[in-house]
Each structure stands twice: as structure tokens, then as C-alpha cells.
Amino acid sequence: MSINCRTRAQRRNQVPLRIVALRFDFETSPQKIEQQLITFLRELRWKARGFDPADLEAAREADDWSDELLACSPSRHDSDKIRRRAQALADRRLRASGMAHLDKDAREKLRGLSDGVRVVQLPSAHRADEIAATLHDEMPWMAQATTLAWHAMRESVRSGAPALHLPPMLLDGPPGIGKSYWARRLAQLIGTPSEMIDAANEPAGFAVAGSQRGWATAQPGRPVELFLRERVGNPIMVIDEIDKVGDVLSNKGVNFALSNALLPLLEPLSAKAWSCPYFRVTFDMRWISWILTSNNRR
Structure with a gap:
């Protein structure tokens, strides 16, 4: 599920952000x-x-x-x-x-990132207050999550960061209270795209990290696909029912669990220089905000 908010006022004054370690500044044909x-x-x-x-x-x-x-x-x-x-x-x-190992189609896909990507930052702390007030008005039972997001948004504005980034969040509670909707609504109010991964139906890490080229079903992970589709460097990724994740073993005993693919993307240093298994190039994934949901894990 994807939410796209291209026309938000928060995107007016943006400097493109380079998120892939490639050179596009010369002709290769x-x-x-x-x-x-x-x-x-x-x-x-x-x-x-x-x-x-x-x-x-x-x-x-x-x-x-x-x-x-x-x-x-x-x-x-x-x-x-x-x-x-x-x-x-x-x-x-x-x-x-840095693209000699890729075929023409893969190079053309990555060429869409040659001018960098847009990033979203709130124009002021006042806008963070407005977003938090709207969320609390619509979903008052999510007050703890709203307060955490509110403080993070204000801190992002105060720090002068080029892009809005929220720390990883885990929303735990009974099913049906709107945890994933709250996360997507937050992205909508901020004005950044969001993408949801259902951990119950996609327990392997391929949805997050992608799979190596050569397999019949090989494809990039959903975050990279979102970069290529929306050209926005700080989307919100929502992983629903993270409590359903377990070990996913291959016939040779290799563990492809979603948690193994997710951990390097949650840690800022490793996310800054994350190697994509599909394209085999390095992406800067540190500006992605991750929101995980679980159903009464305690």
C-alpha cells in the first residue's frame, strides 16, 4: 500500500539529496x-x-x-x-x-536517481505542532505515539537536518486500533510517501532488502523501489505485525528472516552505506523512517 503526497507545501525549498554511490555525470553510450x-x-x-x-x-x-x-x-x-x-x-x-556489472535495463532504472532525490522537511516547529494536534484529534487513543512523533519532528526542525527523520518506532497494542493507519496518516500529514510491508504475509527479508539478480523472482527491496518510483529520499516505511516474524530457512539452512534484513537499515551508520543485493550498489538509507507495529507482544 502506498500513499503519495507530491503537492505538500513542505517540499518547496529542497536541495536534491544523493542517495546512491554512482556517477552519472558523463555519457556512457x-x-x-x-x-x-x-x-x-x-x-x-x-x-x-x-x-x-x-x-x-x-x-x-x-x-x-x-x-x-x-x-x-x-x-x-x-x-x-x-x-x-x-x-x-x-x-x-x-x-x-560503478554500473559496469549491470545490464542496460538496470542502469536505466538507476539513472532516474542521477539528479538526486527530493527530501521532505517541515518548514517550522509550528507545523510539527499542527501535525501532532491533527493526529491527536483524529486518534486520541494513540497519544503516546503521537507525542513521540511530535517531539521527534520538532527536534528535526531544531537541528537543521536536511530531511525529516523519525527514530524507529514500535507501536504495540491490540489488533484493530489503527496502528498502521496512524503511521500512514502521519506520512500523509508530513507530505512524504509511505509503503507498508505485511510481515505476516512476507516474513522473509526479500521485501525489505530485495534479492540477488540471477533468481527468476529477483527484484529490489520495497524501500529501493519506493526511491525509484517516488524520487523521495525520506519516506516512511511501515512494517505491520512485526511480531509474526520468525526464522525463514532455505533448503541449505540459510536464514532469510525479515529481522536480519531490517537491522542494518535501523542503525544509522550501516544504513548510510547500505549495499543493495539486487543492484549491488551502495544506497544512503539513513533518512528513511521506520514504524513497526505488533499486536500485544507483551
């Missing part, structure tokens, strides 16, 4: 590099013949310049040499980008 080199060679030869490079495009459309243009065009030997150089340059750039 050998075909595009080849075309750039051919264009540069034509302009260089055109200029060497005493013509203004700015007139080259107009000359290409006029028949009476055909001999001059032919003299400036690359020969077959030139074209072969340019093609080899373009491929070599593309290979070096791809290795430098």
Missing part, C-alpha cells in the same frame, strides 16, 4: 560518443579550411557546399578509428560510473 567525436572532427576540419564552424549546419543543407563537406567528413579509416576510441572511452566511463 558508445554510439553517442562516436557521434560527438565525428561532429568534432567535422568542425575541426571545417575551421582548418578557413570557414566559421557556426556556418557548418547551414552548409550541410546547401548543395553548393557538398565538395567542402565531403572533404571534412571522416574517411572509412577515420570512422573505424573513431568507433574503436568511442567504445574504449565508453568502457572506461562505464567502469568509473
Whole structure:
């Protein structure tokens, strides 16, 4: 379940946040590099013949310049040499980008993060007061959770952090009182996307961390999918019925429990440089807020 609030006023003044340790600042397509080199060679030869490079495009459309243009065009030997150089340059750039191990489709998915992602921060402590008041008015029985979130929101504003981040929270109580709804409603009022993982139906850690490429069902974890879909770096992830999580063992005895995948994402230092099993690149996951719910675990 996903809640998207793209039009909130809290997103007005944002500086994009880089959340993936990759380089996107140069062209890696050998075909595009080849075309750039051919264009540069034509302009260089055109200029060497005493013509203004700015007139080259107009000359290409006029028949009476055909001999001059032919003299400036690359020969077959030139074209072969340019093609080899373009491929070599593309290979070096791809290795430098950190995406050489990925196929074209995976690189295109990650390219959506090339300009960074938006982050949400409240404009003032007063807005935190308003959000807490609204939550308390709508769900007064969740007063303890609301108070904790209220203080965390005010502290985030006071600290000058670039993005709103709440400490991990565990909402424990009887079923049916609206714990997961409270978490999603908080995200809605803040103006950040939210995503819910049902631990009872998805007890393995693949929903959180994703799975390695090569498996037929391999895919990124839900937090990374949320990054790619919403381009927001500090969503709220809700894990419902965390008390239902247990060990999930493979045929070889490997433990894929959700808790094992979740723990590195709850600790700020490890979350800052978290390695995605699917893309095999490093993401900055520290700005995600995690809210867990359980049904009377005591």
C-alpha cells in the first residue's frame, strides 16, 4: 500500500539529496560518443579550411557546399578509428560510473536517481505542532505515539537536518486500533510517501532488502523501489505485525528472516552505506523512517 503526497507545501525549498554511490555525470553510450567525436572532427576540419564552424549546419543543407563537406567528413579509416576510441572511452566511463556489472535495463532504472532525490522537511516547529494536534484529534487513543512523533519532528526542525527523520518506532497494542493507519496518516500529514510491508504475509527479508539478480523472482527491496518510483529520499516505511516474524530457512539452512534484513537499515551508520543485493550498489538509507507495529507482544 502506498500513499503519495507530491503537492505538500513542505517540499518547496529542497536541495536534491544523493542517495546512491554512482556517477552519472558523463555519457556512457558508445554510439553517442562516436557521434560527438565525428561532429568534432567535422568542425575541426571545417575551421582548418578557413570557414566559421557556426556556418557548418547551414552548409550541410546547401548543395553548393557538398565538395567542402565531403572533404571534412571522416574517411572509412577515420570512422573505424573513431568507433574503436568511442567504445574504449565508453568502457572506461562505464567502469568509473560503478554500473559496469549491470545490464542496460538496470542502469536505466538507476539513472532516474542521477539528479538526486527530493527530501521532505517541515518548514517550522509550528507545523510539527499542527501535525501532532491533527493526529491527536483524529486518534486520541494513540497519544503516546503521537507525542513521540511530535517531539521527534520538532527536534528535526531544531537541528537543521536536511530531511525529516523519525527514530524507529514500535507501536504495540491490540489488533484493530489503527496502528498502521496512524503511521500512514502521519506520512500523509508530513507530505512524504509511505509503503507498508505485511510481515505476516512476507516474513522473509526479500521485501525489505530485495534479492540477488540471477533468481527468476529477483527484484529490489520495497524501500529501493519506493526511491525509484517516488524520487523521495525520506519516506516512511511501515512494517505491520512485526511480531509474526520468525526464522525463514532455505533448503541449505540459510536464514532469510525479515529481522536480519531490517537491522542494518535501523542503525544509522550501516544504513548510510547500505549495499543493495539486487543492484549491488551502495544506497544512503539513513533518512528513511521506520514504524513497526505488533499486536500485544507483551
